[in-house]
Amino acid sequence: MRRDGFINWERFFLLLPVFILLLLAFALPLLAIVPEAFGGDAVGRFLRIFGSPVYRTVIWTTVRISLEATAITLVVSFPLAWLLSRATGAKGLLLGLLVLVPFLTSVLVRTFAWLAILGQRGLVNATLLSLGLISEPLPLLFSEPAVVLALVHSSIPMMVFALVSVLRRIDGRILLAAHTLGASPLRAWLGILVPLAIRGIQSGVTIVFLFTMASFIAPAFLGNQRQQMLAQVIQSEIETGADWAFAAALGITLALTATILVVALSSVARYLSRWQRPGSLRPALPQQGSERVDKALLRRPVAQSTQRLHVPAVLRFGARLVEPAYLGVISVFILLPLVVLIPVSFSAADVLIFPPPGYSTRWFETILGSQEWIAAALTSLRIGAATCVATLVIATLTVLGFGRHVRFQGAAEALVLSPLTVPSVVFALGAYLTFARVGLVDTETGIIIAHTVLIVPVVYLVASATYSSIDPWLSRAAASLGANPWRIFRTVTFPLLLPGLAIGALLAMLLSFDESVASIFLSNLSVKTLPRKLWEGIRFNTSPESAAVSVMLLGVTCVVVLAGMAFVLGRRKTARLTLQARS
Template identity: 75%
Template sequence: MFDWRRIFLLAPVTVLLLVAFALPLLYIVPEAFSGEATKRFLRIFTSPVYTKIIRTTVRISVEATVITLIVSFPLAWVLSRAKGVRALLLGLVVLVPFLTSVLVRTFAWLAILGQRGLVNATLLSLGLISEPLPLLFSELAVVLALVHSAIPMMVFALFSVLRRIDGRVLLAAHTLGANPARAWFGMVVPLAIRGIQSGVIIVFLFTMASFIAPAFLGNQRQQMLAQVIQSEIETGANWALAAALGITLAAIATLVVIGLSMVLGVFSRWQNPGEPKPARTDLATGTVDRSLLRDPVKRAAPRFNLAAPWRVVMGYVGPVYITLVSAFLLLPLLVLFPVAFSSAEVLIFPPPGYSLRWFEEILSSPQWVDAALTSLRIGVATCVVTLILATLTVLGLGRDFRYRNTAEALMLSPMTVPAVVFALGAYLSFSRVGLIDTELGIILAHTVLGFPLVYLVASATFSSIDPGLARAAASLGANPFRVFRTVIFPLLLPGLSVGALLAMLHSFDESIASIFLSNLSVKTLPRMLWEGIRFNTSPESAAVSAMLLTATCLVILVGILVILGRSKRSSMAFQSDPDAV
C-alpha cells in the first residue's frame, strides 16, 4: 500500500534531482557520442597534447591529495580532542577557509607568490635572495592552492571518525611497549581508515575537477582537464569535444577512486574479520604448567633513554604544528586586506600606501553593484527553495523509512560528482531550453549543489528531536500539521537557520556553475571576479575578495550566535526544571 503522505513530501526533491541533476548528467553522453565519436575519443587518448593533460591532471590531483592527508590528519585529531574555547578557535580556523569562495582563496595566492608578493618581498628584505623567485605559474603554486582549499574537506571527513576513537588506545599501546609511531600507525590510523577513505575520495574528486587554480597560478605545462573543458565551453569552439572530455574526466576519476578504495580497503579488512574459526578439539588436554606465570619477567634496560627528550620535543611539536597550519590556512585570507587598501595600480606587498579608492570604484561601479544584487537575489531564492526542499525531505524520510539509506545516498549524490562535470551537463541541457544566462538556471544549479549541505544539517537536527514529543501532541488531539507547526518546526528551526546561512553563503560564493551558466545578461559576483582576475589583477579584485570574505565571516558569526543562543536556552531550561528536560 502506498504511503501517499511520504510520496507527496519526497516528490519535490525527487523532481528537482531528476530534472536538474540526473538529466543534465545524462545529456553529456549523447553529446559526446554524436557525430564522429570514435575519432573524437581517439584524438583524446592518442594525441600527445591531451594525454599529457590527462597525466598532469592525475599527477597534480594525487600530489595534492597525499599532501592534504598528511597535513590534515594531525589537525583533525587535535580538533577531535579539543574542548571549549580551543575547539571553537580551531573550528573557525578550518571553517572560515572552507566557506570562503574558491576564487577568493585562489586569488590570495597571487598576492603571496607574485614577483612583488609577500614571499618575495620578505626574502628580499632579509637579503636571502637578490631577485624575485619565479613562484607563480608553476606546479608548486597550483598544488599549494589546491591543498589550501582541500584541507578543510579532509579535516571534516576525518573528524567524524576520529572523535569516536577512545584516546586511551594510545595509552594502552604505550603500556604494552609500543613507541609513539607504532602506536599511531598500529592503532589510530587503522581505526580511522574509513574517514581516510572518505576524505581521500572527496579531495581527489575536488582536485580533479579544479580549473580555477591552474588557470590563475599555472601555465601550459600545468593545464588540467577541467580547465580545457571550461575553455571549450566558454569559447563555444566544440561542445562535443567538451562533453567527451567530461566523460573522460569522470571515467578517470572513477577508476582512480575505485583503485584507492581497493587499496584502503585492504587496510580496513581487520575491522570486519568475519566469523572466528572454531577452536580445535582434537588437541590433547592435560595439566598445564602455570609456574612460569608467577615468575617475574625482567625487561632489559634500553641502551638509550629517549623518553624524556621525546616528551620535550613533542611538547613543542604540537603547538608549532598548530601555529604553522593555522598560518597556512588563514594567512592567504588575511593578506587580502592590506592589498585591498593599496594605493598602487598593481598587486604589491607590502603596499606603498593605503587608500579607499578601490572600494569607492567598486561601490560606484554599476557593473559591480548589479552583480552583487544579482548574486543576492539568486542567493535568497536558492536559500528559500533549498530550505523548503530540505524540510519536506526530512519529514518524508522520517525515522522508520525502510529505504532510508538508499534514499539518502541519492539525496547526497550531487556531492559525489565533480562540480565541473555537473556544470558541463547543466550548460549543455539548459542551453536547449533557454536557461543559459538566466537567473532561474543558476538558481536551479545552486539548489542542486546546496541541497545536500542543508539536508545534512536539517537531518541531524531532526534526529536529535525526541519523537515522544510529537506522539504526546498527537495523543492530545493535534493533527499532523499542528504537530509540525507547534512541536517539530520550533525544534527544527535552529538547524534550519544554520542551513539557511550555509545555503545563502554557498550560493553567493559558488564559482564553477556560476562561471559556466552566466555570461552577458546575468553576471554574478563570482563571474565578475573571475573576469577581473583573468584580465586585470589589480587591487580592485582584492577589494571585492575582502568584501566577500568579510561577508563570510559575518555569516559564520551569526551562525555561532544562533548555536550558542540555543545552547544557552537549553541550559536555562534544564536549570529551571530538570525533571521536564
C-alpha cells in the same frame, strides 16, 4: 499507521520535490552529456583525446596533481582532525572556526590570495629579499607546486570534516595503552589510529580527489600550459563555444577517469580495513592435541617497555612542543592567504605588491562606485536568497519524508547526496548543455536551479543531523493527545528543528553566494554574478581591486558565521534558562 506525526503515504509527497529536482536538474543534465559526446563523429573525438600526446599529457597531469594534492591534504589534515575531535570549550570553538571560515570563503578568493603570496613582488619573495637570502625574485608562480599548494589549502576543510566524524568515535585511551606497552607515538598512530579511522580516510580521500580532479580555477591562475587540467580544458571549450561535442567527450573522459580511480582507492581502503571485520581474517583456531603453550612468558616482567617509559626530560619537553608547533604552522598556512589580502586591498599601487608601498582606500571606493560590481553583488544576493529558500523547503520536506523509519532509506539518501559525488565541472557541463536547449543559460533561474541541486545535499545533512537528535516520543505524545500532523510539525518538530535549519540557511546563502563553477559556466553577459565578475577581474586584471572585493566577501562571510553562532548560542542559553526556571 503514524510515525513521527506523518502517515506513510504522505512520505511519498514529501519526498517528491527532491526526486523531481534530482531527475530534471541533475540526472538529465548528466545524461545529456552522453548523446552529445557520442553523437556524430564520436570515434574521431575520443581518438583525438587518447591519440593525441597533448591530451594524454593533460589527463596524466590531472591525475598526478590530484593524487599529489589528495595525499598531502590527508597527511596535513589528519592531526588537525584528531585534535578537533578531542577539543572542547574555547579550544574546540577556535579550531572549528579555523576550519570553517576558509571552507565558507570562495575558492576564487583563496586562490587569488596565493597570487599575492607567491608573485614576483609577493610576500614570499619580498621576505626573502629583505632577509638577503636571494638576490632576485624566485619564479614561484605558474608552476605545479603552486597549483598543488592552492589545491591543498582549499581541500583541508573538506578532509577535516570527513575525518572528524569518525575520529570522535575512537576511544582516545587506546593511544595511552599503546604508549604504556612501549609503542612510540608514530607507531601508535600508524598501527592503531589510522586503521581505526580508515572509513573516514576513505570518505575524505574520495571527496578531495573528486574536488581536485574537477578544479580549473587553481591551474588557470597559478599554473602554465604544462599544468593544464581536464576541467580547465573543458571550461575553455565551453567559454569559447568552439566545440560543445568535444567538451562533452572531455567531460565523459574526466568522469570515467575519476570513477576508475575512486573505485581503485576504495578497494585499497577496503583491503586495509579488512581486519576490522572479524570474519575476513579467519584466524586458525588451536586444534585438539596441539602442543601446550608456555604461559610462563605472560608472567615475565616487560623490562624493555618499562625502560621505554623513562623518557629523557629533553624528549618529553620536545614532545610537548609538537602539538603547539603543528597548530601554529597549520594555522598560518590556513589563515595567511586570507589575512594577506587585507593590506593588499588597501594598497596604493596599481599592481599586486607586498608589502604595499602606500595605503589607500581607492580600490574600495572604485568598487562601491562601480555599477558593474554593485549589479553583480545584487545578482548574487538575489540568487543566494532564492537558493536559500528553495534548499530549505526541499531539505525540510526530505528530512520529514525520510523520518526515522522508511524502506530503502540508505539507497534513497544516497540518491539525495549524489550531487556531492560527481565532479562539479561535469555537472556544470551537463547543466550548460541541457539548459541551453530550454533557454536557461545566462539566466538567474538557471543558476538558481543549479545552485539548489549542489546545495540541497549539504542542507539536508545539517537538518537530518538535527532531526535525528529530536526525541521521537515528543511527536508521539502530541499525536496521542489528538494533534494532527501539521500541528505536531508546527508546535513540536519545527521549533526543535529550527537551529539546524538556521545553520542550513546560513550555509546555503554563503555557498550560493560564493559558488564559482556553476556560476562561471552558466553566466556570461546578461547575468553576471559576483564570482563570475571576480573570475574575469582576476584573469584579466591583477590590480588590488580584486583583493578589495575578496576582503569584502571575507568580511561578509565572517559576519554571517558570527551571527549564526550568536543565534545558536543564544537559543541554547534561552533553553537552559527556561529549564532552570521550570525546575
